[in-house]
Amino acid sequence: MKILIVGAGMAGLSAARILAKYHEVTVIDKGRGVGGRMATRKIGDCQADHGTQYFSVQSANFQALIDQLLTESVVSTWQLAQRTNIRYFGSKGMKMIPKKMSENINVILNEKVCKIVNNKLLAESGNEYFFDQLIITQPVPQIQELLNQSSIDISAKDESVLNSVKYEPCIAVMAVLNKETSIQSGGIILENKPVAWIADNFQKGISTKPCVTLHASANFSAENFEGDLNEIAQKMLESVEEFIPKSSIETYQVHRWRYSLASSRFHETFYQFDDKSIFMAGDGFGIGNVEGAFLSGLNVAEFILEASLKTVK
Template sequence: MTTKEVIIIGGGLSGIMAARTLIENGITDILIIEKSKSVGGRLATRRIQKGKADHGAQFFTVRSAGLQKDVENWLQSGWIKRWFGNPYPRYTSVNGMNALAQKLAETLPINLNTKVSSIRDGRDGPLEVVLDNGEKIIGEHIIVTAPVPQALTLLSEVRGTELLNTITFAPCFVGMFTFANESIVPAPGHKDEQLPPGVERVVDHHKKGISSTVTVSVYMTGVWSKKRFDLEDDTILGEIQKVAELHLGEGNQLVDAQLKRWKYAEAEEVVRSPYVELGSDKRVMVCGDAFLREKDEAGRTRFESAYLSGISAGERVAEKLKGT
Protein backbone atom coordinates (compact mmCIF):
# COMPACT_ATOMS: atom_id res chain seq x y z
CA MET A 1 0.00 0.00 0.00
CA THR A 2 1.40 3.39 -1.04
CA THR A 3 1.74 6.10 1.61
CA LYS A 4 2.30 9.82 0.96
CA GLU A 5 2.52 12.91 3.14
CA VAL A 6 0.25 14.81 0.75
CA ILE A 7 -2.07 13.47 -1.97
CA ILE A 8 -3.45 15.97 -4.46
CA ILE A 9 -6.60 15.00 -6.35
CA GLY A 10 -6.66 16.70 -9.76
CA GLY A 11 -3.86 17.85 -12.03
CA GLY A 12 -5.33 21.14 -13.14
CA LEU A 13 -3.72 24.49 -12.41
CA SER A 14 -4.69 24.48 -8.70
CA GLY A 15 -3.27 21.00 -8.20
CA ILE A 16 -0.08 21.88 -10.04
CA MET A 17 0.46 25.07 -8.03
CA ALA A 18 -0.32 23.32 -4.74
CA ALA A 19 2.32 20.69 -5.56
CA ARG A 20 4.90 23.26 -6.64
CA THR A 21 4.29 25.26 -3.45
CA LEU A 22 4.70 22.20 -1.24
CA ILE A 23 7.98 21.30 -2.93
CA GLU A 24 9.22 24.89 -2.55
CA ASN A 25 8.52 24.46 1.17
CA GLY A 26 10.53 21.25 1.37
CA ILE A 27 7.54 18.88 1.29
CA THR A 28 8.48 16.36 -1.42
CA ASP A 29 6.62 13.18 -0.39
CA ILE A 30 3.61 14.08 -2.50
CA LEU A 31 1.55 12.65 -5.36
CA ILE A 32 -0.89 14.18 -7.85
CA ILE A 33 -3.66 11.86 -9.04
CA GLU A 34 -5.24 12.87 -12.36
CA LYS A 35 -8.04 10.94 -14.07
CA SER A 36 -7.24 12.25 -17.58
CA LYS A 37 -4.36 11.39 -19.89
CA SER A 38 -2.83 14.84 -19.40
CA VAL A 39 -2.48 17.50 -16.73
CA GLY A 40 -4.04 20.92 -17.19
CA GLY A 41 -7.77 20.64 -16.58
CA ARG A 42 -9.31 23.59 -18.41
CA LEU A 43 -5.87 24.54 -19.72
CA ALA A 44 -6.87 22.31 -22.61
CA THR A 45 -5.64 22.10 -26.21
CA ARG A 46 -6.95 19.69 -28.82
CA ARG A 47 -5.11 18.57 -31.95
CA ILE A 48 -7.44 18.68 -34.94
CA GLN A 49 -6.00 17.17 -38.12
CA LYS A 50 -2.84 19.24 -38.73
CA GLY A 51 -3.91 22.10 -36.52
CA LYS A 52 -4.85 22.68 -32.89
CA ALA A 53 -7.34 24.60 -30.82
CA ASP A 54 -7.53 25.77 -27.23
CA HIS A 55 -10.99 24.77 -26.01
CA GLY A 56 -10.81 25.69 -22.32
CA ALA A 57 -9.09 28.84 -21.07
CA GLN A 58 -7.96 31.00 -23.99
CA PHE A 59 -5.89 33.50 -22.01
CA PHE A 60 -5.37 34.89 -18.54
CA THR A 61 -5.01 38.29 -16.91
CA VAL A 62 -2.88 39.32 -13.94
CA ARG A 63 -4.01 41.26 -10.88
CA SER A 64 -1.75 39.82 -8.15
CA ALA A 65 1.94 40.42 -7.50
CA GLY A 66 2.64 36.70 -7.19
CA LEU A 67 1.26 35.80 -10.60
CA GLN A 68 2.92 38.86 -12.15
CA LYS A 69 6.31 37.63 -10.96
CA ASP A 70 5.70 34.19 -12.47
CA VAL A 71 4.41 35.72 -15.70
CA GLU A 72 7.64 37.68 -16.10
CA ASN A 73 9.58 34.43 -15.72
CA TRP A 74 7.30 32.60 -18.17
CA LEU A 75 7.69 35.41 -20.70
CA GLN A 76 11.47 35.28 -20.35
CA SER A 77 11.39 31.49 -20.79
CA GLY A 78 9.33 31.84 -23.97
CA TRP A 79 6.39 29.83 -22.57
CA ILE A 80 3.80 32.59 -22.97
CA LYS A 81 3.24 35.83 -24.86
CA ARG A 82 1.15 38.96 -24.52
CA TRP A 83 -1.76 38.41 -26.89
CA PHE A 84 -3.96 41.54 -26.65
CA GLY A 85 -5.66 43.85 -24.16
CA ASN A 86 -5.24 47.18 -22.41
CA PRO A 87 -5.03 48.10 -19.54
CA TYR A 88 -5.07 44.43 -18.52
CA PRO A 89 -2.96 42.40 -20.97
CA ARG A 90 -4.30 39.01 -22.02
CA TYR A 91 -1.50 36.45 -21.88
CA THR A 92 -1.59 33.11 -23.66
CA SER A 93 0.70 30.12 -24.11
CA VAL A 94 2.73 30.16 -27.33
CA ASN A 95 1.96 26.49 -28.09
CA GLY A 96 -1.56 26.18 -26.72
CA MET A 97 -2.67 26.55 -23.12
CA ASN A 98 -2.05 22.90 -22.26
CA ALA A 99 1.63 23.37 -23.14
CA LEU A 100 1.92 25.85 -20.23
CA ALA A 101 0.40 23.31 -17.85
CA GLN A 102 2.84 20.69 -19.11
CA LYS A 103 5.78 23.01 -18.48
CA LEU A 104 4.62 23.81 -14.94
CA ALA A 105 4.07 20.13 -14.12
CA GLU A 106 7.04 18.53 -15.87
CA THR A 107 9.01 17.78 -12.66
CA LEU A 108 6.03 16.84 -10.47
CA PRO A 109 5.10 13.30 -9.35
CA ILE A 110 1.84 12.54 -11.18
CA ASN A 111 -0.25 9.43 -11.78
CA LEU A 112 -2.25 10.03 -14.99
CA ASN A 113 -5.26 7.98 -16.15
CA THR A 114 -6.00 7.23 -12.50
CA LYS A 115 -9.52 7.70 -11.17
CA VAL A 116 -10.44 8.15 -7.51
CA SER A 117 -13.70 6.58 -6.31
CA SER A 118 -13.74 7.87 -2.72
CA ILE A 119 -11.84 9.52 0.10
CA ARG A 120 -12.12 8.08 3.59
CA ASP A 121 -11.60 10.14 6.70
CA GLY A 122 -9.51 8.12 9.10
CA ARG A 123 -10.64 10.22 12.07
CA ASP A 124 -7.57 9.84 14.29
CA GLY A 125 -5.90 7.50 11.82
CA PRO A 126 -4.67 7.85 8.24
CA LEU A 127 -6.71 9.24 5.36
CA GLU A 128 -7.44 6.84 2.52
CA VAL A 129 -7.80 7.57 -1.19
CA VAL A 130 -9.59 4.64 -2.84
CA LEU A 131 -9.04 4.21 -6.58
CA ASP A 132 -11.49 2.72 -9.07
CA ASN A 133 -9.38 -0.43 -9.26
CA GLY A 134 -9.68 -0.93 -5.50
CA GLU A 135 -6.15 0.19 -4.70
CA LYS A 136 -5.74 2.40 -1.63
CA ILE A 137 -3.26 5.22 -1.12
CA ILE A 138 -2.71 6.48 2.41
CA GLY A 139 -2.16 10.19 2.98
CA GLU A 140 -1.42 12.41 5.95
CA HIS A 141 -3.11 15.31 4.14
CA ILE A 142 -5.31 15.42 1.03
CA ILE A 143 -5.92 18.39 -1.26
CA VAL A 144 -8.93 18.03 -3.57
CA THR A 145 -8.90 20.37 -6.57
CA ALA A 146 -11.72 18.84 -8.64
CA PRO A 147 -14.80 21.03 -9.31
CA VAL A 148 -16.97 21.10 -6.17
CA PRO A 149 -19.79 18.85 -7.51
CA GLN A 150 -17.21 16.20 -8.41
CA ALA A 151 -15.36 16.73 -5.12
CA LEU A 152 -18.54 16.15 -3.12
CA THR A 153 -19.05 12.71 -4.68
CA LEU A 154 -15.57 11.73 -3.48
CA LEU A 155 -16.06 13.24 -0.01
CA SER A 156 -19.32 11.58 1.04
CA GLU A 157 -17.55 9.95 4.01
CA VAL A 158 -15.82 13.16 5.13
CA ARG A 159 -17.27 15.56 7.71
CA GLY A 160 -18.05 19.21 6.97
CA THR A 161 -18.96 19.03 3.28
CA GLU A 162 -22.25 20.87 3.89
CA LEU A 163 -20.17 24.04 3.57
CA LEU A 164 -19.87 23.29 -0.15
CA ASN A 165 -23.43 22.22 -0.97
CA THR A 166 -24.46 25.64 -2.31
CA ILE A 167 -21.70 25.78 -4.94
CA THR A 168 -23.04 25.12 -8.43
CA PHE A 169 -21.42 25.44 -11.84
CA ALA A 170 -22.66 26.53 -15.23
CA PRO A 171 -21.71 24.38 -18.22
CA CYS A 172 -20.13 25.60 -21.45
CA PHE A 173 -20.25 24.11 -24.94
CA VAL A 174 -17.39 24.83 -27.31
CA GLY A 175 -17.56 24.13 -31.03
CA MET A 176 -14.25 23.75 -32.88
CA PHE A 177 -14.33 24.27 -36.65
CA THR A 178 -11.60 23.96 -39.25
CA PHE A 179 -11.90 26.14 -42.37
CA ALA A 180 -10.25 25.70 -45.75
CA ASN A 181 -9.17 29.35 -45.92
CA GLU A 182 -8.76 32.42 -43.71
CA SER A 183 -11.70 33.29 -41.45
CA ILE A 184 -13.06 36.80 -41.11
CA VAL A 185 -12.46 36.89 -37.34
CA PRO A 186 -10.47 40.11 -36.93
CA ALA A 187 -6.84 40.09 -35.78
CA PRO A 188 -5.50 39.12 -33.29
CA GLY A 189 -8.03 36.29 -33.53
CA HIS A 190 -10.36 37.03 -30.60
CA LYS A 191 -13.88 38.46 -30.66
CA ASP A 192 -16.24 38.86 -27.69
CA GLU A 193 -18.44 41.76 -28.82
CA GLN A 194 -21.27 42.10 -31.35
CA LEU A 195 -21.86 38.36 -31.38
CA PRO A 196 -25.17 36.48 -31.81
CA PRO A 197 -27.25 35.79 -28.66
CA GLY A 198 -25.84 32.93 -26.62
CA VAL A 199 -22.28 33.31 -27.93
CA GLU A 200 -19.59 34.31 -25.42
CA ARG A 201 -16.51 34.48 -27.63
CA VAL A 202 -15.01 33.38 -30.96
CA VAL A 203 -11.29 32.58 -31.36
CA ASP A 204 -9.28 31.98 -34.53
CA HIS A 205 -6.30 29.85 -33.48
CA HIS A 206 -4.40 30.48 -36.70
CA LYS A 207 -4.43 34.22 -36.01
CA LYS A 208 -3.73 33.49 -32.35
CA GLY A 209 -0.52 31.85 -33.54
CA ILE A 210 -0.89 28.28 -32.26
CA SER A 211 -2.39 26.47 -35.28
CA SER A 212 -1.05 25.86 -38.78
CA THR A 213 -4.64 25.45 -39.99
CA VAL A 214 -7.55 27.89 -39.70
CA THR A 215 -9.37 26.48 -36.67
CA VAL A 216 -12.02 28.53 -34.88
CA SER A 217 -13.46 27.90 -31.40
CA VAL A 218 -16.97 29.18 -30.65
CA TYR A 219 -17.86 29.44 -26.94
CA MET A 220 -21.50 29.45 -25.87
CA THR A 221 -22.71 31.10 -22.66
CA GLY A 222 -23.62 29.16 -19.55
CA VAL A 223 -27.32 30.00 -19.95
CA TRP A 224 -27.36 28.79 -23.58
CA SER A 225 -25.41 25.64 -22.71
CA LYS A 226 -27.55 24.79 -19.68
CA LYS A 227 -30.76 24.94 -21.71
CA ARG A 228 -29.35 22.47 -24.25
CA PHE A 229 -27.35 20.23 -21.93
CA ASP A 230 -29.51 17.13 -22.52
CA LEU A 231 -29.50 17.41 -26.32
CA GLU A 232 -27.43 15.14 -28.55
CA ASP A 233 -23.94 16.31 -29.54
CA ASP A 234 -24.84 16.53 -33.25
CA THR A 235 -27.81 18.79 -32.50
CA ILE A 236 -25.74 21.11 -30.31
CA LEU A 237 -22.87 21.21 -32.80
CA GLY A 238 -25.29 22.01 -35.61
CA GLU A 239 -26.56 25.08 -33.74
CA ILE A 240 -23.04 26.27 -32.95
CA GLN A 241 -21.98 25.66 -36.56
CA LYS A 242 -24.47 28.28 -37.73
CA VAL A 243 -22.48 30.79 -35.67
CA ALA A 244 -19.18 29.54 -37.07
CA GLU A 245 -20.40 29.90 -40.63
CA LEU A 246 -20.86 33.63 -40.04
CA HIS A 247 -17.06 33.76 -39.80
CA LEU A 248 -16.19 31.60 -42.79
CA GLY A 249 -15.65 34.40 -45.25
CA GLU A 250 -16.83 34.46 -48.85
CA GLY A 251 -15.99 31.29 -50.80
CA ASN A 252 -14.62 29.53 -47.71
CA GLN A 253 -15.69 26.05 -46.65
CA LEU A 254 -15.97 24.07 -43.45
CA VAL A 255 -13.57 21.10 -43.28
CA ASP A 256 -14.10 19.69 -39.80
CA ALA A 257 -16.37 20.23 -36.76
CA GLN A 258 -15.98 18.96 -33.17
CA LEU A 259 -17.69 19.63 -29.85
CA LYS A 260 -16.37 19.94 -26.29
CA ARG A 261 -18.78 19.79 -23.34
CA TRP A 262 -17.53 21.46 -20.16
CA LYS A 263 -19.96 20.39 -17.45
CA TYR A 264 -18.31 22.55 -14.78
CA ALA A 265 -17.07 25.60 -16.65
CA GLU A 266 -17.67 28.46 -14.21
CA ALA A 267 -18.91 28.67 -10.64
CA GLU A 268 -22.26 30.45 -10.34
CA GLU A 269 -21.43 31.16 -6.67
CA VAL A 270 -17.87 31.56 -5.41
CA VAL A 271 -16.30 30.85 -2.02
CA ARG A 272 -14.66 33.86 -0.38
CA SER A 273 -11.77 31.80 0.92
CA PRO A 274 -8.91 30.26 -1.08
CA TYR A 275 -9.62 26.84 0.43
CA VAL A 276 -11.94 25.00 2.82
CA GLU A 277 -10.65 22.54 5.41
CA LEU A 278 -12.78 19.45 6.08
CA GLY A 279 -12.70 16.21 8.02
CA SER A 280 -12.65 15.33 11.70
CA ASP A 281 -9.23 16.92 12.15
CA LYS A 282 -9.20 19.27 9.13
CA ARG A 283 -6.68 17.26 7.11
CA VAL A 284 -8.77 17.28 3.93
CA MET A 285 -8.68 20.50 1.94
CA VAL A 286 -10.76 21.56 -1.05
CA CYS A 287 -9.55 24.33 -3.34
CA GLY A 288 -9.81 25.44 -6.97
CA ASP A 289 -10.84 28.32 -9.21
CA ALA A 290 -14.13 28.82 -7.33
CA PHE A 291 -12.22 29.52 -4.10
CA LEU A 292 -11.22 33.19 -4.08
CA ARG A 293 -8.97 35.10 -1.74
CA GLU A 294 -10.91 37.53 0.44
CA LYS A 295 -9.78 40.67 -1.40
CA ASP A 296 -10.12 39.21 -4.91
CA GLU A 297 -11.07 42.12 -7.20
CA ALA A 298 -12.53 40.17 -10.12
CA GLY A 299 -14.94 38.13 -7.99
CA ARG A 300 -15.24 35.23 -10.41
CA THR A 301 -13.59 31.97 -11.41
CA ARG A 302 -10.60 32.31 -13.72
CA PHE A 303 -6.99 31.21 -14.31
CA GLU A 304 -5.65 33.49 -11.57
CA SER A 305 -8.14 32.32 -8.95
CA ALA A 306 -7.12 28.70 -9.61
CA TYR A 307 -3.43 29.67 -9.43
CA LEU A 308 -3.80 31.58 -6.14
CA SER A 309 -6.07 28.97 -4.53
CA GLY A 310 -3.56 26.21 -5.25
CA ILE A 311 -0.70 28.23 -3.77
CA SER A 312 -2.72 29.08 -0.64
CA ALA A 313 -3.68 25.42 -0.14
CA GLY A 314 -0.07 24.33 -0.56
CA GLU A 315 1.15 26.94 1.92
CA ARG A 316 -1.48 25.92 4.50
CA VAL A 317 -0.60 22.22 4.31
CA ALA A 318 3.11 23.03 4.49
CA GLU A 319 2.47 25.05 7.66
CA LYS A 320 0.65 22.12 9.25
CA LEU A 321 3.35 19.62 8.33
CA LYS A 322 6.06 21.90 9.69
CA GLY A 323 4.02 22.59 12.83
CA THR A 324 4.09 26.36 12.35
Protein backbone atom coordinates in the same frame (compact mmCIF):
# COMPACT_ATOMS: atom_id res chain seq x y z
CA MET B 1 4.82 14.14 5.33
CA LYS B 2 2.78 12.47 2.56
CA ILE B 3 0.56 14.92 0.69
CA LEU B 4 -1.92 13.79 -1.94
CA ILE B 5 -3.43 16.23 -4.42
CA VAL B 6 -6.43 15.22 -6.51
CA GLY B 7 -6.54 17.16 -9.76
CA ALA B 8 -3.63 18.22 -11.99
CA GLY B 9 -5.13 21.54 -13.03
CA MET B 10 -3.82 24.98 -12.18
CA ALA B 11 -4.69 24.79 -8.46
CA GLY B 12 -3.29 21.31 -7.92
CA LEU B 13 -0.04 22.02 -9.74
CA SER B 14 0.37 25.39 -8.02
CA ALA B 15 0.13 23.68 -4.62
CA ALA B 16 2.37 20.79 -5.67
CA ARG B 17 5.18 23.09 -6.87
CA ILE B 18 5.44 24.59 -3.38
CA LEU B 19 4.86 21.52 -1.24
CA ALA B 20 7.15 19.18 -3.21
CA LYS B 21 10.14 21.21 -2.06
CA TYR B 22 9.57 20.04 1.52
CA HIS B 23 7.30 16.97 1.49
CA GLU B 24 6.45 13.81 -0.44
CA VAL B 25 3.80 14.97 -2.90
CA THR B 26 1.73 12.92 -5.35
CA VAL B 27 -0.77 14.45 -7.77
CA ILE B 28 -3.51 12.18 -9.11
CA ASP B 29 -5.71 12.98 -12.11
CA LYS B 30 -8.29 10.97 -14.04
CA GLY B 31 -7.31 12.59 -17.34
CA ARG B 32 -4.77 11.55 -19.95
CA GLY B 33 -2.79 14.74 -19.40
CA VAL B 34 -2.35 17.57 -16.93
CA GLY B 35 -4.17 20.87 -17.13
CA GLY B 36 -7.89 20.26 -16.72
CA ARG B 37 -9.63 23.09 -18.58
CA MET B 38 -6.24 24.44 -19.69
CA ALA B 39 -6.80 22.17 -22.67
CA THR B 40 -5.56 21.97 -26.26
CA ARG B 41 -6.68 19.46 -28.88
CA LYS B 42 -5.17 18.40 -32.20
CA ILE B 43 -7.52 17.89 -35.13
CA GLY B 44 -5.46 16.70 -38.07
CA ASP B 45 -2.97 19.44 -38.88
CA CYS B 46 -4.84 21.92 -36.67
CA GLN B 47 -4.52 22.69 -33.00
CA ALA B 48 -7.19 24.40 -30.91
CA ASP B 49 -7.53 25.61 -27.34
CA HIS B 50 -11.00 24.36 -26.44
CA GLY B 51 -11.12 25.13 -22.72
CA THR B 52 -9.57 28.22 -21.15
CA GLN B 53 -8.79 30.72 -23.91
CA TYR B 54 -6.72 33.33 -22.12
CA PHE B 55 -6.16 34.82 -18.67
CA SER B 56 -5.22 38.06 -16.99
CA VAL B 57 -2.74 38.76 -14.19
CA GLN B 58 -3.19 41.04 -11.18
CA SER B 59 -1.20 39.53 -8.31
CA ALA B 60 2.57 39.67 -7.84
CA ASN B 61 2.81 35.92 -7.17
CA PHE B 62 1.08 34.95 -10.40
CA GLN B 63 2.95 37.64 -12.33
CA ALA B 64 6.26 36.12 -11.19
CA LEU B 65 5.31 32.76 -12.70
CA ILE B 66 4.01 34.30 -15.92
CA ASP B 67 7.12 36.45 -16.32
CA GLN B 68 9.22 33.30 -16.05
CA LEU B 69 7.07 31.52 -18.63
CA LEU B 70 7.27 34.54 -20.94
CA THR B 71 11.07 34.37 -20.93
CA GLU B 72 10.86 30.66 -21.73
CA SER B 73 8.40 31.33 -24.62
CA VAL B 74 5.76 29.14 -22.95
CA VAL B 75 3.39 32.12 -22.65
CA SER B 76 2.57 34.94 -25.08
CA THR B 77 0.57 38.16 -24.74
CA TRP B 78 -2.74 38.83 -26.49
CA GLN B 79 -4.42 42.20 -27.00
CA LEU B 80 -8.10 41.71 -27.80
CA ALA B 81 -9.77 44.51 -29.74
CA GLN B 82 -12.67 44.56 -27.23
CA ARG B 83 -10.46 44.73 -24.14
CA THR B 84 -7.94 47.31 -22.93
CA ASN B 85 -5.85 45.09 -20.67
CA ILE B 86 -3.30 42.60 -21.95
CA ARG B 87 -4.28 38.93 -21.79
CA TYR B 88 -1.98 35.90 -21.83
CA PHE B 89 -2.17 32.46 -23.45
CA GLY B 90 -0.01 29.41 -24.06
CA SER B 91 2.32 30.12 -27.00
CA LYS B 92 1.90 26.59 -28.33
CA GLY B 93 -1.45 25.90 -26.72
CA MET B 94 -2.85 26.40 -23.23
CA LYS B 95 -1.95 22.86 -22.20
CA MET B 96 1.75 23.75 -22.39
CA ILE B 97 1.46 25.95 -19.27
CA PRO B 98 0.38 23.16 -16.88
CA LYS B 99 2.73 20.78 -18.67
CA LYS B 100 5.62 23.11 -17.82
CA MET B 101 4.39 23.54 -14.23
CA SER B 102 4.24 19.76 -13.74
CA GLU B 103 7.93 19.24 -14.48
CA ASN B 104 9.67 17.46 -11.57
CA ILE B 105 6.28 16.76 -9.94
CA ASN B 106 5.11 13.18 -9.31
CA VAL B 107 1.89 13.09 -11.35
CA ILE B 108 -0.17 9.93 -11.84
CA LEU B 109 -2.59 10.14 -14.78
CA ASN B 110 -5.55 7.99 -15.87
CA GLU B 111 -6.32 7.33 -12.20
CA LYS B 112 -9.85 8.07 -10.98
CA VAL B 113 -10.29 8.23 -7.22
CA CYS B 114 -13.47 6.73 -5.82
CA LYS B 115 -13.31 6.64 -2.02
CA ILE B 116 -11.57 8.06 1.05
CA VAL B 117 -11.09 5.62 3.93
CA ASN B 118 -9.43 7.17 6.97
CA ASN B 119 -6.05 8.40 5.66
CA LYS B 120 -6.18 6.36 2.49
CA LEU B 121 -7.43 7.23 -0.98
CA LEU B 122 -8.80 4.40 -3.12
CA ALA B 123 -8.83 4.48 -6.92
CA GLU B 124 -11.05 2.60 -9.37
CA SER B 125 -7.92 0.74 -10.52
CA GLY B 126 -7.61 -0.82 -7.08
CA ASN B 127 -4.55 1.25 -6.18
CA GLU B 128 -4.35 2.75 -2.70
CA TYR B 129 -2.64 6.00 -1.71
CA PHE B 130 -1.90 6.94 1.88
CA PHE B 131 -1.78 10.57 2.97
CA ASP B 132 -1.18 12.82 5.93
CA GLN B 133 -2.81 15.76 4.13
CA LEU B 134 -5.24 15.63 1.21
CA ILE B 135 -5.98 18.51 -1.17
CA ILE B 136 -8.90 18.04 -3.57
CA THR B 137 -9.08 20.47 -6.49
CA GLN B 138 -11.85 18.86 -8.52
CA PRO B 139 -15.07 20.78 -9.23
CA VAL B 140 -17.11 20.82 -6.02
CA PRO B 141 -19.94 18.55 -7.30
CA GLN B 142 -17.31 15.86 -7.95
CA ILE B 143 -15.94 16.41 -4.43
CA GLN B 144 -19.45 15.95 -3.03
CA GLU B 145 -19.78 12.69 -4.97
CA LEU B 146 -16.44 11.47 -3.61
CA LEU B 147 -17.47 12.35 -0.05
CA ASN B 148 -20.81 10.53 -0.46
CA GLN B 149 -19.04 7.42 -1.72
CA SER B 150 -16.68 7.64 1.24
CA SER B 151 -19.39 7.87 3.90
CA ILE B 152 -17.51 10.75 5.52
CA ASP B 153 -19.40 12.72 8.13
CA ILE B 154 -19.19 16.44 7.45
CA SER B 155 -20.32 19.36 9.57
CA ALA B 156 -23.13 21.80 8.80
CA LYS B 157 -20.45 24.37 7.97
CA ASP B 158 -18.76 21.95 5.55
CA GLU B 159 -22.12 21.31 3.88
CA SER B 160 -22.80 25.03 3.60
CA VAL B 161 -19.46 25.67 1.89
CA LEU B 162 -19.99 22.79 -0.54
CA ASN B 163 -23.45 24.05 -1.46
CA SER B 164 -22.24 27.64 -1.94
CA VAL B 165 -20.16 26.82 -5.03
CA LYS B 166 -22.06 26.71 -8.33
CA TYR B 167 -20.88 26.19 -11.92
CA GLU B 168 -22.05 27.06 -15.41
CA PRO B 169 -21.56 24.61 -18.30
CA CYS B 170 -20.04 25.42 -21.68
CA ILE B 171 -20.23 23.68 -25.03
CA ALA B 172 -17.15 24.14 -27.22
CA VAL B 173 -16.96 23.61 -30.98
CA MET B 174 -13.61 23.36 -32.76
CA ALA B 175 -13.92 23.89 -36.51
CA VAL B 176 -11.20 23.33 -39.11
CA LEU B 177 -11.45 25.85 -41.96
CA ASN B 178 -10.22 26.00 -45.55
CA LYS B 179 -9.46 29.71 -45.35
CA GLU B 180 -8.48 32.31 -42.79
CA THR B 181 -11.04 34.40 -40.91
CA SER B 182 -11.05 38.18 -40.69
CA ILE B 183 -11.83 38.26 -36.97
CA GLN B 184 -10.11 41.34 -35.57
CA SER B 185 -7.23 40.51 -33.19
CA GLY B 186 -8.09 36.82 -33.45
CA GLY B 187 -10.87 36.83 -30.88
CA ILE B 188 -14.36 38.27 -30.54
CA ILE B 189 -16.84 38.35 -27.65
CA LEU B 190 -20.50 38.21 -28.73
CA GLU B 191 -23.65 39.28 -26.91
CA ASN B 192 -27.14 37.73 -26.98
CA LYS B 193 -26.18 34.89 -29.31
CA PRO B 194 -25.87 31.12 -28.88
CA VAL B 195 -22.11 31.67 -29.24
CA ALA B 196 -20.46 33.92 -26.67
CA TRP B 197 -16.89 33.71 -27.92
CA ILE B 198 -14.93 32.93 -31.09
CA ALA B 199 -11.16 32.42 -31.09
CA ASP B 200 -9.03 32.11 -34.20
CA ASN B 201 -6.33 29.61 -33.22
CA PHE B 202 -4.42 30.36 -36.44
CA GLN B 203 -4.21 34.07 -35.64
CA LYS B 204 -3.19 33.22 -32.07
CA GLY B 205 -0.29 31.30 -33.57
CA ILE B 206 -1.00 27.90 -32.01
CA SER B 207 -2.28 26.27 -35.22
CA THR B 208 -0.53 26.01 -38.60
CA LYS B 209 -3.88 25.77 -40.39
CA PRO B 210 -7.04 27.93 -40.00
CA CYS B 211 -9.06 26.65 -37.07
CA VAL B 212 -11.54 28.35 -34.73
CA THR B 213 -12.95 27.63 -31.28
CA LEU B 214 -16.52 28.58 -30.44
CA HIS B 215 -17.78 28.73 -26.87
CA ALA B 216 -21.53 28.71 -26.37
CA SER B 217 -23.17 31.11 -23.94
CA ALA B 218 -24.03 29.83 -20.46
CA ASN B 219 -27.77 29.87 -21.22
CA PHE B 220 -27.42 28.04 -24.55
CA SER B 221 -25.05 25.52 -22.98
CA ALA B 222 -27.41 24.80 -20.09
CA GLU B 223 -30.43 24.44 -22.38
CA ASN B 224 -28.67 22.16 -24.87
CA PHE B 225 -26.08 20.36 -22.74
CA GLU B 226 -27.62 16.89 -23.01
CA GLY B 227 -28.69 17.33 -26.64
CA ASP B 228 -27.35 15.85 -29.86
CA LEU B 229 -23.82 17.18 -30.33
CA ASN B 230 -24.04 17.39 -34.12
CA GLU B 231 -27.26 19.41 -33.96
CA ILE B 232 -25.80 21.68 -31.28
CA ALA B 233 -22.68 22.35 -33.35
CA GLN B 234 -24.76 23.15 -36.43
CA LYS B 235 -26.83 25.68 -34.47
CA MET B 236 -23.73 27.35 -33.08
CA LEU B 237 -21.95 27.52 -36.44
CA GLU B 238 -25.04 28.83 -38.23
CA SER B 239 -25.38 31.62 -35.65
CA VAL B 240 -21.92 33.00 -36.52
CA GLU B 241 -21.96 32.53 -40.31
CA GLU B 242 -21.10 36.22 -40.77
CA PHE B 243 -17.69 35.43 -39.23
CA ILE B 244 -17.32 31.81 -40.35
CA PRO B 245 -19.03 31.10 -43.69
CA LYS B 246 -20.49 27.61 -43.99
CA SER B 247 -18.44 27.06 -47.15
CA SER B 248 -15.20 27.51 -45.18
CA ILE B 249 -15.87 24.69 -42.68
CA GLU B 250 -14.07 21.43 -43.43
CA THR B 251 -14.81 19.51 -40.24
CA TYR B 252 -15.54 20.11 -36.57
CA GLN B 253 -15.51 18.48 -33.15
CA VAL B 254 -17.56 19.23 -30.03
CA HIS B 255 -16.67 19.09 -26.34
CA ARG B 256 -18.89 19.50 -23.29
CA TRP B 257 -17.49 21.27 -20.24
CA ARG B 258 -19.93 20.48 -17.43
CA TYR B 259 -18.10 22.67 -14.90
CA SER B 260 -16.73 25.42 -17.10
CA LEU B 261 -17.06 28.49 -14.90
CA ALA B 262 -17.58 28.87 -11.15
CA SER B 263 -20.46 31.35 -11.19
CA SER B 264 -20.82 31.29 -7.39
CA ARG B 265 -17.68 30.84 -5.30
CA PHE B 266 -16.65 30.45 -1.65
CA HIS B 267 -15.11 33.75 -0.56
CA GLU B 268 -11.90 32.27 0.89
CA THR B 269 -9.18 30.90 -1.41
CA PHE B 270 -9.42 27.37 0.05
CA TYR B 271 -11.32 25.44 2.71
CA GLN B 272 -10.33 22.87 5.33
CA PHE B 273 -13.02 20.45 6.46
CA ASP B 274 -13.78 20.56 10.17
CA ASP B 275 -11.56 18.22 12.21
CA LYS B 276 -10.02 16.68 9.07
CA SER B 277 -6.74 16.86 7.15
CA ILE B 278 -8.71 17.40 3.95
CA PHE B 279 -8.72 20.64 1.98
CA MET B 280 -10.64 21.94 -1.03
CA ALA B 281 -9.08 24.36 -3.51
CA GLY B 282 -9.58 25.49 -7.08
CA ASP B 283 -11.37 28.12 -9.12
CA GLY B 284 -14.50 27.66 -7.00
CA PHE B 285 -12.65 29.49 -4.22
CA GLY B 286 -11.54 33.11 -4.01
CA ILE B 287 -11.61 35.18 -7.20
CA GLY B 288 -12.08 32.26 -9.59
CA ASN B 289 -10.57 32.07 -13.10
CA VAL B 290 -7.01 30.91 -13.91
CA GLU B 291 -5.28 33.31 -11.55
CA GLY B 292 -7.74 32.50 -8.78
CA ALA B 293 -7.04 28.78 -9.17
CA PHE B 294 -3.29 29.44 -9.03
CA LEU B 295 -3.66 31.56 -5.86
CA SER B 296 -5.97 28.99 -4.30
CA GLY B 297 -3.35 26.28 -4.71
CA LEU B 298 -0.57 28.59 -3.54
CA ASN B 299 -2.46 29.65 -0.41
CA VAL B 300 -3.44 26.15 0.68
CA ALA B 301 0.17 25.03 0.20
CA GLU B 302 1.47 27.92 2.30
CA PHE B 303 -1.09 27.12 5.01
CA ILE B 304 -0.03 23.46 5.19
CA LEU B 305 3.66 24.39 5.23
CA GLU B 306 3.17 26.88 8.06
CA ALA B 307 1.18 24.33 10.08
CA SER B 308 3.84 21.65 9.55
CA LEU B 309 6.57 24.02 10.76
CA LYS B 310 4.60 24.73 13.93
CA THR B 311 4.25 20.99 14.53
CA VAL B 312 8.01 20.52 14.19
CA LYS B 313 8.67 23.26 16.72
